[in-house]
Amino acid sequence: MAFLKRSPWILHYDASSCNGCDIEVLACLTPLYDVERFGIINTGNPKHADILMITGGINEQNREVVRNIYEQMPEPKVVVAIGVCAATGGIFRECYNIVGGVDKVIPVDVYVPGCAARPEMIIDGVVTALSILEEKRAKMSGAAQMKDDARHAEQAGEST
Amino acid sequence: MPERIVVPFGPQHPVLPEPIHLDLVLEDETVVEAIPSIGYIHRGLERLIEKREFTEYVYVAERICGICSFMHALCYCQGIEEIMKIEVPDRAKYLRTIWSECSRLHSHLLWLGLFADGMGFENLFMRSWQLRESVLDVLEDTTGGRVIQGTCKVGGVRRDIGAEKLDEMHRALDPFEEQCRELGDIFLNDDTVKYRLQGLGVISKDEAYALGAVGPTARASGVAMDHRETGYAAYGDLGFKPVVETAGDCYARCAVRVKEIYASINLIRQAIDQMPEGPLDVKVKGTPDGEYFSRVEQPRGEVIHYLKGNGSKHLSRARIRTPTLANIPPLVKMLPGAQLADVPVVVLSIDPCISCTER
Numbered sequence: 281m282a283f284l285k286r287s288p289w290i291l292h293y294d295a296s297s298c299n300g301c302d303i304e305v306l307a308c309l310t311p312l313y314d315v316e317r318f319g320i321i322n323t324g325n326p327k328h329a330d331i332l333m334i335t336g337g338i339n340e341q342n343r344e345v346v347r348n349i350y351e352q353m354p355e356p357k358v359v360v361a362i363g364v365c366a367a368t369g370g371i372f373r374e375c376y377n378i379v380g381g382v383d384k385v386i387p388v389d390v391y392v393p394g395c396a397a398r399p400e401m402i403i404d405g406v407v408t409a410l411s412i413l414e415e416k417r418a419k420m421s422g423a424a425q426m427k428d429d430a431r432h433a434e435q436a437g438e439s440t
Numbered sequence: 441m442p443e444r445i446v447v448p449f450g451p452q453h454p455v456l457p458e459p460i461h462l463d464l465v466l467e468d469e470t471v472v473e474a475i476p477s478i479g480y481i482h483r484g485l486e487r488l489i490e491k492r493e494f495t496e497y498v499y500v501a502e503r504i505c506g507i508c509s510f511m512h513a514l515c516y517c518q519g520i521e522e523i524m525k526i527e528v529p530d531r532a533k534y535l536r537t538i539w540s541e542c543s544r545l546h547s548h549l550l551w552l553g554l555f556a557d558g559m560g561f562e563n564l565f566m567r568s569w570q571l572r573e574s575v576l577d578v579l580e581d582t583t584g585g586r587v588i589q590g591t592c593k594v595g596g597v598r599r600d601i602g603a604e605k606l607d608e609m610h611r612a613l614d615p616f617e618e619q620c621r622e623l624g625d626i627f628l629n630d631d632t633v634k635y636r637l638q639g640l641g642v643i644s645k646d647e648a649y650a651l652g653a654v655g656p657t658a659r660a661s662g663v664a665m666d667h668r669e670t671g672y673a674a675y676g677d678l679g680f681k682p683v684v685e686t687a688g689d690c691y692a693r694c695a696v697r698v699k700e701i702y703a704s705i706n707l708i709r710q711a712i713d714q715m716p717e718g719p720l721d722v723k724v725k726g727t728p729d730g731e732y733f734s735r736v737e738q739p740r741g742e743v744i745h746y747l748k749g750n751g752s753k754h755l756s757r758a759r760i761r762t763p764t765l766a767n768i769p770p771l772v773k774m775l776p777g778a779q780l781a782d783v784p785v786v787v788l789s790i791d792p793c794i795s796c797t798e799r
Contacts, residue, residue, distance in 0.1 A: 294458045296481045299795040300506025300587040302457040303550060307576075310553075310569035324453060341479045345451050345459070371503055374491055377484040396506055396587045 287319030288410060291329035291353065295346050296378065297336025300396030301363035305333055308399045308406075315403060326352035331409050333402075335362045337369040337378040343385055350386045356416035358409040360390045363397045370395060442467045449783065451480050458794040462787070466780060474775035476768055482798040489758045494520060494728055494749065495594050497758070501745070504760065505796040506587045507550065508738040510543045512745075512760075513592035518672060519734030519747040520594045524726060530674075530716040532596035537674040537711050539579070539589060540736075541704040546575040547739035548697045548704075549620075551791045552627060555694060558784040559636050564626060571619055578609060596721025610712045617705045624698040637691035641774035641786040644688055651769040655741020656696040657790050661688035667737035678710045690789040697791075700739075727751055738763055740791045762796035 294302045308315050309322055323329050326349045338346060350359070361382040364370035369380030382388050389412050392405035445466050451459035459480040465473040488500050501516035502509045514536055521528060553568035576586045582601050583589040591598045601609075627633055643653070648661035658665050659682060666682035668675045683699040685692035728749030735744050741763030748757040767790040778786050 292457060293452055294481070294795075296483055297795065298503045298506045298509075299458065299793065300503070300509065303506060303587060306457060307569065307573070310573070311566050312570065312573045326452075336481070337483070339480070339482055341482070342451075342459070345480070349452055371500060372483045372485060372488075375484040375488060377482055395503075396585075398586065 287321075288330040288406075288413060289321050289323045289328050290331050290333055290406070291323055291326055291349065292333045293335075293346065293349055295334055295336040295342045295366070295382065296339040296372075297363060297365050298396075301335040301366075301394075301402075304396050304399050305335070305362065305402060308402050313399045313403060315406070320406070327354065329353050330357060330413060331406065332357065332359045333362055333406075334359060334382050335366050337365040337372050337375075337380055338382060338385055339377045339379065343379060346382070346385050356413055356420055358389045358413045358416070359386060360392060360402075360405050360409050361388045362392045362402055362405065364393055364395045367391045367393065444472070447780065458792075460787075460792065460794050462775075462783075464775070464780070464783060469780050471775050471778050471780060471783060474772050476772060478768075478794065478798055480798070481795045485799055486758050486760060489755045491754075493753045494755050495724065497755070498593055499590070502588055502590065502592075504762070504799055505793055507547050507793060508543055508740070508743075508796070509587060510539050510589045510592060511736050511738045511743065513589075514540060514673070515734050515736035515743050515745045516747070516758075517592050517594050518736065519732045519745050520728055520749075522732045522734065523728040523730045523747065523749055524594075524724070526595055526722060526724065528596055529719045529722065531600075531718045532720050533674045534711050534715050535597050535599075535601060535720070536592065537678070538601070538708055539583065539591065540673065541708045541711070542575055542579050543589075544704045544739045545701060545708075546572050546579070548701050549575065551697060551739070551788075552623070552694075555785070555788050556627075558788045559633065561633070564623075567623055571616075571623060574612075574616060578612075581605065593721065595724040596719075598721075600720055606712050606715060610709065613705055613709050617702065620701050620705065624701065627694055627698050633694075634691060636785070637694060638687075638689055640690045640782055641778060641789055642687075642689045643770050643774050645686070647773060648688065648770055651773060652766050653741075653770040654763045654766045655738070655791075656693055656700065657741065657767045657770055659683060660685045660692035660696045662686040665742075667735050667742045670735075672736065674711060674714075675707075677714060678707055680707065690785055693789045727753055728755065740764055740793055740796070741766060743796075760799055762793070762799070764790070764793045764797040767792070768797070 366382045372378045390409045447464045449462040451461045461477045463475040502513040504512045549572035553565045556564035583591045645662040664684045729751040731748040744761040746759040750756040
């Protein structure tokens with residue numbers, strides 16, 4: 281599982297944003313910023329993804345879709361909310377159809393501010409997400425280890 | 441008769457960064473019907489007009505879409521200026537034209553990249569986006585923002601481009617055009633690209649007109665309709681001619697956009713040459729009272745802002761019809777007969793911008 285540390289796969293979803301942050305997310309993958317050289321790949325499949333990059337303030341129709349995508353991603357997973365709309369609803373927070381912030385629907389680990397968020401900031405957000413991903417992974421394997429130890433101890437107890 | 445199956449396409453899918461849902465009815469591998477359903481990005485920002493003053497709404501109009509952001513602001517401002525009978529200074533008009541064409545350049549290069557990605561031509565995707573970054577650098581240098589510029593305001597523009605910077609831009613245009621022509625050459629003359637695109641998603645001139653296609657989608661079918669011809673901003677002085685193709689397939693739509701890149705470079709060059717001196721804005725007094733249909737040619741086609749003021753600080757109604765909405769009926773017409781594997785290419789060929797469509 282150590283490879284997860286260096287080459288996370290990214291799933292990007294546009295939850296009612298204006299497109300500005302989305303094209304900046306794509307711009308991160310292209311020659312000027314080129315995060316693909318680190319093995320960071322934009323995947324279309326939630327089941328292959330480690331990091332969910334989500335933009336926009338989420339509207340009523342998107343709520344279920346976002347939850348679905350989040351639930352389909354395997355653990356450990358990290359959610360990065362990109363742009364001010366994803367953080368609070370931003371300029372659209374008073375619109376009748378906007379829920380206002382990704383954290384009202386799914387838990388968010390990293391917030392990247394900006395309207396639109398710059399590619400450098402998005403990359404910075406992903407780097408922060410990587411360390412959180414690593415922590416979550418360590419916690420998961422720690423929990424698995426404890427479970428294992430408990431089982432071994434139980435078996436040892438039975439055999440004596 | 442083969443059995444019919446329905447393949448759901450979207451809302452989360454790898455083709456576009458934005459969510460759209462299509463139910464594709466297939467017979468074997470061939471699409472017989474496509475049923476679109478939209479609404480994943482509907483924010484309801486037309487109603488924000490009640491909460492924002494008419495001068496503040498420019499910021500909201502800019503955020504209808506992050507790609508043609510400047511042109512949405514321009515369309516809104518032109519509408520208000522028309523209602524309030526404000527005469528914008530010439531220099532502001534030329535600056536608006538330059539920024540509009542820069543937006544068109546970056547939008548078309550973005551689209552060419554996504555289109556190449558849709559065909560599975562990764563190298564070309566990377567190359568298009570690399571070129572696009574140099575346009576974004578100019579936009580950032582002159583306005584302060586990469587995708588959301590914020591320079592257009594009611595009564596003029598907020599920033600000037602100095603003579604030195606204009607000179608620098610002018611000098612950079614020639615090498616940039618050369619690079620664009622190299623890129624365009626691949627899109628127009630490469631055998632693999634031609635084989636993939638020619639004869640795909642055909643729509644005739646009459647159909648395109650009857651279904652209300654706009655922008656490159658209409659012009660690729662031979663409908664010579666480009667709102668820049670009416671000469672808003674500084675287009676009247678620049679001798680603009682629309683780019684028209686006649687085949688009406690994906691290749692023609694691609695060719696229109698490639699040639700529009702060359703045309704945009706030419707327009708920017710002329711605008712810099714003829715740039716007049718003078719003030720950037722006029723003071724706005726009073727409030728809008730009356731209504732106007734404001735129209736601007738965006739990279740995807742003609743956008744309409746209907747604005748109605750009642751003499752107060754808040755407009756009473758704004759209605760925005762964006763080009764992608766007009767291009768969805770032609771898209772539904774193009775899809776039947778295409779192979780399932782070609783669906784992404786056909787969908788991309790109208791250059792869909794979903795956040796525009798749903799506002």
